[in-house]
Amino acid sequence: MEILFQQIVNGLIIGSIYALIALGYTMVYGILGLINFAHGEIVMIGAMTTITLLNLLVSASLGLPAPVLVVLATTLAIPVSMLLGYGIERIAYRPLRKAPKLSPLITAIGVSIVLQNMAMIIWGKNYAPFPAILPTMPHHFFGAAITDVQIVIIFLAALIMLSLVWLIQRTRLGTAMRAVAQNPDAAKLMGVNVNSIISMTFILGSALGAVAGVMVSANYGQAHATMGFVLGLKAFSAAVLGGIGNLGGAVMGGLLLGLIESIGAGYLGDLTGGFLGSHYQDVFAFLVLILVLVLKPSGLMGERVADRP
């Protein structure tokens, strides 16, 4: 029983991270109908920038406690990601606003490749270790071990998601975003600056992505230039699982995918009598995705896409 609980805890940790990244995908898709393949790379650049800044801060010997340093480094790295997201939208996606859907899709893949290689040039191809300044002693409760970093990840992710929901539902900006997501032309007629709302969406998504990147690299202790690809793929699948365009769906899809991966890897061998081993973990997760989409194509919570001509 303790083992199952530990697997659930593991699943929630990675699921929270998937959920944060999935939100970035889902927001952009809801507003533009575009799958921003470069989002995984924005997560990666957030992580790499934070590690670089953190290394600088640590070597500056400021005498501040470790968590403060991490928060400081992350706060400095978030604007970098935001700028990157804004830049990508202006340079790569805005000119293709009126083009057939395939063009921005291929462009997104191109941007992803450019960013990956740019990261390899700047930071090298090796794995960059996350500075070992955070406490790693696990706390035990109900038989499961969880570290401080992991507790922070779960609660911070929940906090961010709740703040995002509050933003979308209760502020003018949020109303404008929902309007543009529903029908961009009608929103324009209502006096909403559609271009600036779209930019805001990218900026917000990139900020979330940067935080998610820091979480991943703090949790696994390392980051590298190619980490964005698989993360992005899984987070996107999580977004689709929950219903693309639907914020609640992204969160649920992320948490669910994390749990399925964790429990699947843990019990797949036993379930199939040793026929399928734990290295089929990813296969299992994607099989569940296919199953859900075959039975409910709009995802578990229903998709929300714009009413677009």
Next chain:
Amino acid sequence: MEVTTRVLKPLALALSLVLMAGCNDSKEKKPQAATADALVIKIAHSAPLTGPQAHLGKDNENGVRLAIDELNAKGILIGDKKATIELISEDDQADPRVATTVAQKFVDEKVHAVIGHMNSGTTIPASKIYFDAGVPQISPSATNVKYTQQGFKTAFRLMANDAQQGKVLGNYAVQDMQAKKIAIIDDRTAYGQGLAAEFEQAVLAQGGVIVGHEFTSDRASDFTAILTKIKGLNADLLFYGGMDAQAAPMVKQMRTLGMAVPFMGGDGTHTAEFISLAGEAAEGVIASLPGVPLENMPGGLAFSEKFQAKYGKIQLYSPYSYDAVYVLIGAMQKAQSIDPAVYGAQLAASQHEGITANIAFDDKGDLKGGSITVYRAEKGEWKMLKTLRD
């Protein structure tokens, strides 16, 4: 539509220009080997230069470069002709599919020898291509037994293989560490799988019990699920067959899950990068490396000084890739020819005092008299525990 024709024509023109330029380029790139007095020896090298094992692949390449630069500076004579060595280096991404493409490319470029690849998973499929083309291949680091069991006269290696390594580790686990219940994880690559299988055989032969066998991949970074499963099995020891890029996060995650079980790995774990990535969690990890510690190698310390001055810290296999170049040139000089068909026989009969060991090959291409050393990570360094010779 008008737009289409206005775009298509210039596009077609541009494409054909590019193709023509491409054609010219490839014609220029095949220098006919001999002007009357100078030979160009084309040595090819392949290892992962990108991805999680890039630090190891680059290390291999640097070992080769050091040897080639030394030899070129000294000046070599093959027969009575002067020769210079040209290095052709390619990235195989530790991926068997890329490795076979790279192998074909080398064969098409008519290289005279191949030093590579680094991983067993890439070396084995590539060896077929080299054998079919008659190009001798020395791997500085592939340890899977299958490589030399295929009956290829062109396949050689400079390290003891996993049959030995697995046996040494298995015996060490049961006898020296008194472990009775052992859990295994492997990364499903040819190397990881093969080493784990040999280890398992040795453990069972010594009376130990395997309580669990989980799997991952050489690209994964999250092992909490399989580690949690193993935690519930109450093992005395965890053995990992795979590389340092996975072993380091794995051992870290073990500690955050509250698992105090000892961790053991093969040569893929025994790297400088493992210790730097795993940090505190590396303390007490046992790993083996075919060969003897650098300090005990015949030319180890001298090599270490030369290498560190030029390329920085030695990662793992660079002394072996360095030796590979010298073995090849030695064979070519004995045969007085750089033609693979001619010097191949001399290569098989090599007797070379390398910096790693005295190098001679048995009839399968394995290193004669190879040894395995077991190390423990202590305070950020790999400390030697014992060396076993076959």
